[in-house]
Structure formats: structure tokens, C-alpha cells
Amino acid sequence: MSAERNPMGGKAETRVDPTPHSTSGALGMKPLPSVSDARTEPSSLEASTSSAAAETANSEGTAWLGTVLGLAAWSMFFASLAFAVGWYRMREPWPPLPVSLLGLGLTGLLLFTGSGVLHLGLQRRESSWPARCALALGLAFLALQAMWTHQAWWTEHVRIPEGGVSASAFHGLTALHALHVLGVTSGLFLVCWRHARGADVRPSLRRHVLGWHFVTAMWVLLFVAVYLP
Amino acid sequence: MSLLSLDHKDVARRYLWSGLGFLLLGGLLALAIRWQWAWPGQPVPGLAWALPESRGALTPPTYTAVFTMHGLVMIFFAVTPLLFGALGHFVLPLAIGARGLAFPRLSALGYWIYALGGVLVLASFAVRLGPASAGWTAYPPLSTSAFTPGLGQTLVTVAVLCAGTSAFTYGLNFVVTVARCRAPGMTWGRLPLTVWGLFFASVLNVLFVPVLAAATALLLMDRLLGTQFFIAGAAAVGGGGDPVVYQHLFWLFGHPEVYILILPAWGMVGDLVAFFSRKPAHGYRLTAGAMGTVSALSGLVYAHHLFTSGMSPLLGRTFMVLTLLISLPAEVMFLNWLMTLWRGSVRLTSPMLAALATMVVFGLGGITGLALGAVATDVPLHGTLWVVGHFHLTMGAASFLGVFAGLYFWFPKMFGRALHEGLAKVHVLSSAVLFLGVFGGQLAAGYAGQLRRLYDPYQYTYLKHLLPLNQWTTVCAFLLGAVQVVFVVNLVWTLRRGRAAEANPWQVGTLEWTCASSPPGEGNFTQVPVVLRGPHALSQPEVLERLGRDWIGQAEVLPGVARQDTTEEAVPASEGTVSTVRSVT
Numbered sequence: 001m002s003a004e005r006n007p008m009g010g011k012a013e014t015r016v017d018p019t020p021h022s023t024s025g026a027l028g029m030k031p032l033p034s035v036s037d038a039r040t041e042p043s044s045l046e047a048s049t050s051s052a053a054a055e056t057a058n059s060e061g062t063a064w065l066g067t068v069l070g071l072a073a074w075s076m077f078f079a080s081l082a083f084a085v086g087w088y089r090m091r092e093p094w095p096p097l098p099v100s101l102l103g104l105g106l107t108g109l110l111l112f113t114g115s116g117v118l119h120l121g122l123q124r125r126e127s128s129w130p131a132r133c134a135l136a137l138g139l140a141f142l143a144l145q146a147m148w149t150h151q152a153w154w155t156e157h158v159r160i161p162e163g164g165v166s167a168s169a170f171h172g173l174t175a176l177h178a179l180h181v182l183g184v185t186s187g188l189f190l191v192c193w194r195h196a197r198g199a200d201v202r203p204s205l206r207r208h209v210l211g212w213h214f215v216t217a218m219w220v221l222l223f224v225a226v227y228l229p
Numbered sequence: 230m231s232l233l234s235l236d237h238k239d240v241a242r243r244y245l246w247s248g249l250g251f252l253l254l255g256g257l258l259a260l261a262i263r264w265q266w267a268w269p270g271q272p273v274p275g276l277a278w279a280l281p282e283s284r285g286a287l288t289p290p291t292y293t294a295v296f297t298m299h300g301l302v303m304i305f306f307a308v309t310p311l312l313f314g315a316l317g318h319f320v321l322p323l324a325i326g327a328r329g330l331a332f333p334r335l336s337a338l339g340y341w342i343y344a345l346g347g348v349l350v351l352a353s354f355a356v357r358l359g360p361a362s363a364g365w366t367a368y369p370p371l372s373t374s375a376f377t378p379g380l381g382q383t384l385v386t387v388a389v390l391c392a393g394t395s396a397f398t399y400g401l402n403f404v405v406t407v408a409r410c411r412a413p414g415m416t417w418g419r420l421p422l423t424v425w426g427l428f429f430a431s432v433l434n435v436l437f438v439p440v441l442a443a444a445t446a447l448l449l450m451d452r453l454l455g456t457q458f459f460i461a462g463a464a465a466v467g468g469g470g471d472p473v474v475y476q477h478l479f480w481l482f483g484h485p486e487v488y489i490l491i492l493p494a495w496g497m498v499g500d501l502v503a504f505f506s507r508k509p510a511h512g513y514r515l516t517a518g519a520m521g522t523v524s525a526l527s528g529l530v531y532a533h534h535l536f537t538s539g540m541s542p543l544l545g546r547t548f549m550v551l552t553l554l555i556s557l558p559a560e561v562m563f564l565n566w567l568m569t570l571w572r573g574s575v576r577l578t579s580p581m582l583a584a585l586a587t588m589v590v591f592g593l594g595g596i597t598g599l600a601l602g603a604v605a606t607d608v609p610l611h612g613t614l615w616v617v618g619h620f621h622l623t624m625g626a627a628s629f630l631g632v633f634a635g636l637y638f639w640f641p642k643m644f645g646r647a648l649h650e651g652l653a654k655v656h657v658l659s660s661a662v663l664f665l666g667v668f669g670g671q672l673a674a675g676y677a678g679q680l681r682r683l684y685d686p687y688q689y690t691y692l693k694h695l696l697p698l699n700q701w702t703t704v705c706a707f708l709l710g711a712v713q714v715v716f717v718v719n720l721v722w723t724l725r726r727g728r729a730a731e732a733n734p735w736q737v738g739t740l741e742w743t744c745a746s747s748p749p750g751e752g753n754f755t756q757v758p759v760v761l762r763g764p765h766a767l768s769q770p771e772v773l774e775r776l777g778r779d780w781i782g783q784a785e786v787l788p789g790v791a792r793q794d795t796t797e798e799a800v801p802a803s804e805g806t807v808s809t810v811r812s813v814t
Contacts, residue, residue: 163467167467
């Protein structure tokens with residue numbers, strides 16, 4: 001058992017990491033008494049409180065594992081996109097983008113900043129500002145990416161289909177990544193909204209932070225595969 | 230059954246009815262293809278209402294649409310949903326002693342995404358220029374808007390994306406459920422082989438469905454936004470892309486998909502062979518390990534589908550060796566099944582017959598696949614019906630019979646009613662024999678050189694003599710379709726007037742049969758069982774001696790045996806069995 005601090009101002013809870021064998025972890029499943037529970041023979045109220053906490057913690061652990069595995073598996077989506085671009089790069093020289101690489105890189109830095117802020121935010125318990133800050137960073141990232149693609153299209157004439165496969169990769173993969181960022185940002189918005197209504201959103205935030213780290217890592221893949229000359 | 234229920238059993242039933250519906254649609258499309266190969270250009274009986282201009286005859290564009298939709302519907306909307314959506318959703322939580330899936334809402338959402346895909350597939354038949362017609366693989370540039378401009382191709386591509394998303398959700402759900410939600414005492418070594426098969430196939434699902442999603446997303450962008458990822462040649466603008474990239478991505482998903490379709494069936498065969506030989510599964514760990522090895526290798530062999538697309542000879546040799554290697558664990562597993570049967574008290578029930586038939590057709594499919602794994606023999610055979618016969622034996626017949634093995638076995642648990650055993654046996658046996666007739670005929674025609682996608686093969690002089698063979702094959706196919714009526718009659722009759730199922734009609738010890746009612750209520754178990762042994766504790770001398778029967782439940786306490794740290798409190802669960810809850814002294 002380990003004490004968890006609440007980054008969103010909710011009541012701190014006790015976290016239990018039961019093994020798969022010791023409990024039945026599906027949502028809504030009836031928890032089984034552990035050996036230690038039975039030996040101490042707590043009163044029925046204490047026992048029900050303890051088992052409810054264990055059930056909640058177990059559900060959170062299951063959801064967390066599902067998020068980790070789901071995101072790890074979904075990285076195959078971006079790996080496949082990178083494979084495709086790598087194929088085209090091996091086939092012929094990859095034209096340099098007529099958009100500022102520094103600008104694109106600094107835009108990605110917003111995601112890294114968001115990752116750091118959220119990571120720190122998970123250590124804090126009394127405020128929701130890290131989530132709100134990350135939300136703003138996510139929106140800024142999307143706006144800047146939209147600006148770069150707009151500039152590439154209208155100013156630099158990097159267009160589809162005239163620009164061939166490199167223009168397709170720039171616009172197409174940037175859009176696919178942006179959709180993922182939009183999904184994570186929308187999730188963070190919901191977390192902030194629920195927190196504003198008084199809900200305990202700590203477990204949910206912990207999973208959304210994983211999503212944010214995921215889109216940050218995938219942006220690195222996008223930068224290396226598509227943006228670099 | 231509420232359409233909004235999150236219970237895994239309700240979701241399973243939704244998948245079952247939808248999957249059977251699409252199986253019917255895919256089967257009818259298959260019969261139309263077979264008709265064309267037997268009587269080219271002749272009106273298909275009963276199709277005049279759909280094709281009034283040709284009075285029911287398949288025109289070349291209709292023919293390409295029909296064989297495209299047959300493959301897509303069968304793989305993405307019939308067999309996979311039946312294996313995972315219906316049987317997987319129903320059995321997996323029960324078999325591991327869980328009260329439900331780890332993510333019930335994700336499970337229900339996955340079904341509705343699949344249903345949306347199904348609606349798009351059906352809608353595609355009604356749009357101008359018809360449904361998809363670029364083959365089930367949707368190879369570009371044929372599948373791009375330059376060559377298949379109709380809305381139908383786009384709708385079906387989105388439908389495949391929906392089916393993939395659904396597969397990803399239940400794959401993830403199954404993996405997490407097995408990892409986190411097993412009952413106390415249900416160690417990895419005590420999992421039924423069915424669960425192992427579903428688990429490994431789910432791992433493949435979550436790993437490789439995203440690859441299909443990437444390929445499909447790029448293809449959709451090519452079709453809708455004008456990107457140039459897969460467009461080459463005269464249709465390309467600004468240099469264009471490369472259609473071979475799609476082939477790599479597609480088969481990086483597509484070959485594991487073969488194992489996604491067969492691994493659950495392998496697991497079921499492993500369990501059923503043990504159950505109905507009344508023996509523990511021979512080499513349980515080896516069988517589970519072999520399934521794991523096949524899963525691990527499945528992503529490393531995909532490029533044997535591209536031997537004729539052009540690749541470095543070194544790569545060709547590498548993929549050839551890996552492809553041939555993957556047959557070794559499959560052989561280990563097959564030998565374990567045979568050893569389980571050896572000197573067993575074999576009971577030829579309908580699930581057992583279906584399992585044995587699965588072994589036979591899968592064995593034949595595997596052997597005929599060796600010729601396609603080696604470069605030298607694949608090159609002449611690749612474009613022929615040999616390939617069609619091979620993969621229909623492995624992915625079609627074996628998976629189909631696996632589905633019915635599972636359905637006949639778990640039907641009493643799903644609906645609380647017992648199917649008519651005689652009709653079930655007739656259905657299984659006749660289906661198996663006719664499958665061999667249909668796909669054996671295709672193998673023979675392919676070996677004789679019949680190319681696999683020809684509208685009218687007999688335009689070629691060297692194929693004219695194959696007409697009688699194709700006609701006999703078509704007769705087998707129509708008979709195969711006809712015997713499915715036996716199943717439908719059995720199903721409808723049983724659901725309306727079938728007798729109530731016994732608590733444990735197959736006399737096996739797995740949790741779903743010994744600790745849950747038929748059909749199981751909400752939460753599956755009155756008490757979460759504490760598992761004491763593996764799934765195949767059959768014909769154990771001490772059990773025979775103390776209980777007077779040849780099976781014992783996975784959570785059943787053998788009288789006179791007490792654990793040191795616990796006492797076992799017996800709780801009646803179902804007739805003839807007990808489950809246990811643990812109270813510590």
C-alpha cells in the first residue's frame with residue numbers, strides 16, 4: 001500500500017496494488033477478503049470501507065494498465081506511418097520543407113513543456129493549474145501547427161497533390177498527429193470541467209497524462225520522419 | 230436482451246446475431262461467385278430482382294464487387310466477430326472466474342462501432358457504382374479513386390476502419406481482463422487453452438490492427454483528400470507515391486490476422502479434444518507455448534505474400550525460412566492434440582466432431598500452405614486458385630468449424646437450452662465433408678493453373694477442361710450452403726422449444742460449467758470461485774475413487790483433502806458440483 005497525493009485538490013486516498021490472484025479486478029466486481037483482512041477481523045463497517053477502497057484502487061489499476069497497453073499498442077499506428085515515409089525517403093531524396101524547422105521544433109517544445117507541467121502537477125495536490133496550463137499549451141500547439149501548415153500551403157505552395165508524396169506526408173501526418181493531440185486535449189478539458197464541478201479526477205488525470213506523453217513521443221517521430229530534411 | 234446492456238454476455242449475443250447475419254450474407258456472395266465459375270454469364274437463380282438489367286447474371290463489374298465483398302464481409306464482419314465478439318466475449322470472463330470484462334463500456338462501445346461498420350457495408354450495396362470492388366485487400370492503385378471512383382469503395386474502407394477499431398477495443402479488453410481479473414488461484418498455468426488462444430490472438434489484435442488503421446487512413450486520404458501516398462504511374466501528380474508500401478503495411482496486419490482468426494479455434498480444439506477424450510491435454514504447456522511462438526513469429530513472416538511483388542532475393546529467402554519455421558510450433562501443437570486423442574475415451578459429441586473436423590481441414594490447409602511459403606513454388610502458384618483453396622481451408626473452413634465447435638459447446642451455457650445433438654452432428658459432419666469438396670476442388674483447379682480472379686476462366690483454351698471440375702465444386706458449395714439450413718432449423722427450434730440444458734452437459738470441470746448457472750446471471754458467479762486445479766483434471770484415479778465420476782471442477786474440493794492454511798467451505802453452485810470460498814483459520 002502506498003499513500004497517493006491528489007494533484008487536483010480532491011481528498012487523498014490510499015492506493016492498493018492487489019495482485020491479479022488476490023482480487024477480481026473487473027469494474028463492479030465483488031472483492032474477496034485478503035488473508036491479512038481476515039486475520040485482523042475488522043468490524044463490518046471497517047471491512048466494507050476497506051473493501052470499497054480496494055475495489056476502487058483495483059479498478060484504477062486496471063484502467064491504468066489498459067491505458068498503458070492501449071497507448072503502447074497504438075504507437076504501431078505512428079510506427080507504420082513512419083515506415084511508409086522511410087520507404088519514400090529511401091526511394092528518392094526528400095525535399096527540405098520550406099517552413100522554419102526552428103519554428104516547428106519550438107512548437108513541439110510546447111508538448112514537452114506540457115509533459116513536464118503535468119508530471120509536476122501529479123506531484124501536487126492542492127491545485128488544478130497544471131491541467132489548465134497543459135490545456136492551454138495543447139491549444140497553442142494546435143494553433144501553431146495549423147499556422148505552419150497554412151503557411152506551407154498558401155505561402156510556400158506545398159500543396160496536395162502537386163507537391164507529391166512529401167507534401168502529402170507533411171500535411172497528412174501532421175493532421176493525423178494533430179487529431180490525436182486534439183483528442184488528448186479534449187480529454188484534459190473534460191478533466192478540468194469535471195474538477196470544476198467538484199469531482200475527484202485524480203485517476204482520470206493520471207491516465208490523461210499518459211496520453212499527453214504519448215502524443216509528445218509521437219511528435220518526435222513525426223519530426224524525425226517528416227520534418228527533418 | 231437490452232441493446233444498451235454492458236454485460237459481456239449481452240454484448241456477446243449481439244455479436245453472435247450480427248456475425249451470423251453477415252455469415253449468411255458472405256455465404257450468399259460466395260455462392261454467386263461459385264455460380265459464375267460453373268455457369269459463366271448465366272443468370273444466378275433468385276438474383277434478377279437485384280440485377281434486373283442483366284436478368285440476374287453477374288456482369289464483370291458486379292463479379293469483382295461480389296468477390297471483394299465476400300472476402301471483406303467474411304473476415305471483418307463474420308468470422309472475427311463470431312470468434313472474438315461472440316465466443317470470446319461470452320467465454321473469457323466466465324472461464325477465468327471474472328465477474329465481467331475489465332472495461333464493460335469499452336466492450337459495448339466496440340460492438341456499436343462494429344455495427345456502424347456493418348451498416349456502412351450494407352449501405353455500400355445501395356450506392357451508385359456499387360460496393361467496393363478492389364479485392365478484399367484493397368490494393369492501390371486499384372482501390373484509389375482513379376480506378377475505383379464509387380462511393381461504395383470509400384464506405385467499405387471506412388467500414389473496415391470501424392471493424393478494426395472494434396477489434397482493437399476487444400483485443401485490449403481481453404488482454405487486460407486476463408492479466409487483471411482472474412479469480413483467486415487461476416494461475417496462468419491453469420487457464421483453459423481457449424483462454425490462451427484468445428489471449429494470444431488479442432495481443433496480435435492490439436499490435437497489428439493499428440497497422441491496418443494506418444494503411445487504411447493513408448488510403449482514405451488518397452481517395453478523399455488527393456494525397457499521393459499510394460498513387461503511382463500515369464495517375465500520379467508531383468512524383469507520386471508507391472503502392473507497394475500499402476502491400477507491406479496491409480500484410481504486416483494481414484498475416485497476423487490469419488493467426489488472429491485461427492488461434493481462438495486452436496485453443497478451443499485443444500480444450501475440446503481433452504474434454505471429449507476424457508484425458509488431460511497432452512503437453513498443455515507445450516501447446517500454450519506453441520501458440521505463443523506462432524504469435525511471436527506471425528509478424529515476421531508477412532512478406533511471403535509479396536514474393537511476386539518484387540523484393541530483394543535476400544529478403545525473400547529470409548521470409549521463406551521464417552515462414553517455414555512457423556510450421557514447427559504448429560506441428561508441436563497438432564501432435565499434442567493427436568497424443569491427447571491417443572487411447573482416450575473419445576466421445577463423438579457435436580463439439581468434438583467439429584473440433585476433429587477443424588483439425589483435419591486446418592492440417593490440410595497448413596500442408597498446402599508450405600508450397601506457398603517457399604519462393605520457388607509460390608511464384609507459379611501465387612496467382613492461382615491454389616492460394617484460394619489453401620487460405621479457405623485455414624481461415625475459412627477451420628475458423629468456421631472452430632466457431633461451430635465453440636457454439637455447440639457453449640450454446641447451453643449461453644441460452645440455457647440444449648441444441649438437438651443429432652442435427653448438430655449432421656450439420657458438422659456434412660459441412661466438413663463439403664468444405665473439403667469445395668476447397669479441395671479449388672486446390673485441384675489451382676494446381677491445374679486456373680487463375681483466381683478471372684470472370685470467365687474458360688476464355689482461355691488451356692482452362693476449358695476445368696469446367697466440369699468447377700461445376701462439381703459449385704455443386705458442393707451449394708450443398709454446403711443448403712446444410713446450413715440444418716443449423717438454422719436447430720437454432721430456431723431450440724430457442725423456441727428446446728429442452729432446458731443440464732447444468733454440466735459435457736461433464737467437464739471448467740469454471741463456466743461448474744460454478745455458474747446456465748445462462749449465468751449478472752456478475753456470473755454467486756461467489757467468486759477459488760481455483761484449485763487446471764482445466765483438464767479428467768479421469769484422475771483419486772477423483773474416480775472419491776467422487777465416482779471422471780471429472781472434477783476447477784474450484785471443487787476433493788473430499789478428504791484440506792489445504793494447510795485454509796479450510797474449504799463448500800457452497801453448492803450447480804448440480805453435482807461445488808465451488809469454494811476460502812476462509813482463513
